[in-house]
Amino acid sequence: MGASLRKEETKIESPDNSSDVSMPQWRVRLVLAVVLLFLFGLVYRLVFLQVSEQEFLKNQGDLRMVRTEIDPAHRGLITDRNGEPLAVSTPVESIWLNPKYFPSLENVNLALLASLLDLREVALRKKIEASAGRQFLYLKRHMPPEQAAKVLELGIKGLYSQREYKRFYPAGEVTSHLIGFTNLDDEGQEGIELAFNDWLVGEPGSRTVIKDLQGRVIRHVRQDSEARDGKDLALSIDLRLQYLAYKALKEAVIKHRAESGSAVVMDVATGEVLAMVNQPSYNPNDRSRLKVNSLRNRAVTDSFEPGSTIKAFTVATALASGRYAASTKINTSPGYIRVGRKTIRDHANYGQLDLTGIIKKSSNVGTTKLAQNLGSDLIWSTLFRAGFGQAPGTGFPGEGNGILPMQREFRPIELATLSYGYGLAATPLQLANAYTSFGNNGFRPEVTLLARSAQDLVSIRQEKVMPERVAAQVLQMLETVTHKGGTAKRAAVPFYRVGGKTGTVHKVGRDGYQDDKYVAYFAGLAPISDPRYSVVVTINGPSGDRYYGGEVAAPVFSEVVSAAMRLNNIAPDAFDTTAMVR
Structure with a gap:
């Protein structure tokens, strides 16, 4: 048995004494078998992956390298009626980083990077440190392309640029209340930008690209969908007139140290708003110091009692009733009238006044007596048809309805005050629209902030406010207001016939009407021979001795x-x- 064991041994020469050391053959065979089995398994796995799992592996690889990128859509252009740009989108770059590949802050010239990004170094450091574990972080949005290029020239790993669009408003504060603005993601936030956002916004496109491990695009695979730009929008505004109206209003607000002011210019026949300005205003291109109080488009949102500007509608109601003619005399002596426990006064004892005189002298007593004879139903109906108490329907965000009391029966004092513009409220836009009826043969056209085409002009929706003959008569009466002896000589325009009506009302405070706070109005039309424009100017809270609408x-x-x-x-x-x- 010992001999047989020796036959199974392999002899190996010993390094020290040159004698043979034996290794069992079964161990050699075992090692060889394990190696062959491993190689067989490896080959089998390779064949299995290439044949059965090829599609799966390809998809997994694509998930790690193939990406879908969004192509931003170009927001639609907003222009005035003559094609002048009011809001345009300009290409900009947004700098972002992938914190996973961004080097340690010790290896980055952070001071230089912060300088190029117009950021404080401390703030940039905190921003980057707080992004640990994330894969995306904006460092600076909407940079000029040339400035973004300088940032990328630093060659910092993990730092990238993304093409976007930024809204720019060429007219700045002159059109800010009307146009509004967008946010960083190019979505409308105020004004026309918000009201027509769906029309302007467009639809982004997409493309498939291959990126490397650091997120850099190395190949464009395909264009999945083309970006569809937003539609352009032409407003009814005439930018030239808008500039001039803004200048005139701003000077008046500053001169009289007023709280605010608004002005609206409308096309009498088409209902198009040709100018709409407010004070105070703001610069939509730089909103770093924006005050919330400056955001409102006061011409559309803010309602005040319109005061004596309503007297024109009271007189129109009287003429339309058939009970009065333009020459009918009303006795306003002794310059005041008692209604219930309230005394209604004129500025002076005007004595006998015809209807033209009531308008020219702005007689509260005269309109009160007309109202007492006419009753509330007739006056209320005229005011309602003129658009008071109803939203103009422009679609502008926050558009005001104003106030027109709906009552079965007005108390005598309520009827009297309604006749000369108290007890109701209107926005400057509503008042301008109402006054178009005097210059448009008694019809009030539907208001629009959009430019109307020739086809649109054929089918303008109009409300009949009064008979044509009545509109013509009141128009002539309004002209006398701007002549000698009228309340608005300063509204006169050399070489042109113009007309209108002043209004001065006490503001309402916490304890009722304030004796020293006023809102001053002028609502008028021009030229009287062939009215083209309805214009309303509102000065809210003028300071000093001058506060009347005519002043x-x-x-x-x-x-x-x-x-x-x-x-x-x-x-x-x-x-x-x-x-x-004047």
Whole structure:
């Protein structure tokens, strides 16, 4: 047995004594078998992966390298009626980083990077340190392309640029309340930008790309969908007139140290808003110091009692009733009238006044007596048809309805105050729209902030407010207000016939009407021979001794109308300026 064991041994020469050391053959065979089995398993696995799992592995690889990138859509252009740009989108770059590949802050010139990004170094450091574990972080949005290129030239790993669009407003604060603005993601936040966001926004496209491990695009695979740009929008605004109206209003608000002001210019026949301005305003291109109080488009959202501007509608109601003619005399002596426990006064004892005189002298007593005879139903109906108490329907965010009390029966004092503009409220836009009826043969056109095409003009929706003959009569009465002896001589425009009505109302405070706070109005039309424009100017809270509509609002009307006549080459219709003493 010992001999047989020796036969199974392998002899190996010993390194020290050159004698043979034996290794069992079964161990050699075992090792060889394990190696062969491992090689067989490896080959089998390779064949299995290449044949059975090829599609799965390909998809897994794509998931790690193939990406879908969004191509931003170009937001639609907003223009004025003549094609002048009011809101445009310009290409910008946004710098972002992938913190996973961004080097340690000790290996980055952070001071230089912060300088190029217009950021404080401390703030940038905190921002990057707080992003640990994330894969995406914006460092700076909406940078000029040339500035972003300098950032990328630093060659910092994990730092990338993304193409976006930024909204720019060429007219700045002049159109800010009307146009509004977008946020960093190019979504409308205020004004027209918000109201027509779905029209302007467009639809982003997408493309498939291959990126390396650091997120850099190394190959464009395919364009999945093309970006569809937003649609352009043409407004009814005339930017030239908008500039001039803004200048005139701003000067008046500063001069009279007023709290705020608004002005609206409308096309009498088409209902298009040709200018709409407010004070205070803001610069939509730099909102770093924006005050919330400056955001409102006051011409559309803010309602005040319109005061004596309503007297024109009371007189129109009287004429339309058939009970009065323009020459009918009303006794306003002794300059006041008692209604219940309240005394209603005029500025003076005007004695006998015809209806023209009531408008020219702005007699509260005269309109009160008309209202007492006419009753509330007739006056309320005229005001409602003129658009009071109803939203103009422009679709502008926050558009005000104003207030027109709906009552079965007005108390005598409520009827009296309604006749001269108290007890109801209107926005400047509503008042301008109401006054179009005097220049448009008694019809009030639907308001629009969009430019109307020739086809649109054929089918404008209009509300009949009063008979044509009544509108013509009141129009002539309104002209006398701007002549000598009227309440708005400063509204006169040399060589043109203009007309309108002043209004001055006490503001309402916590304890009722305030004796020393006013809102001043002027609502008018021009030219009287062939009315083209309805203009309303509102000065809220003028300070000092001058606070009447004829003193603070009427001059703005004169300046705006004068500019409109020049811009549109409207021929003069009045060469006798002796009556137009300003």
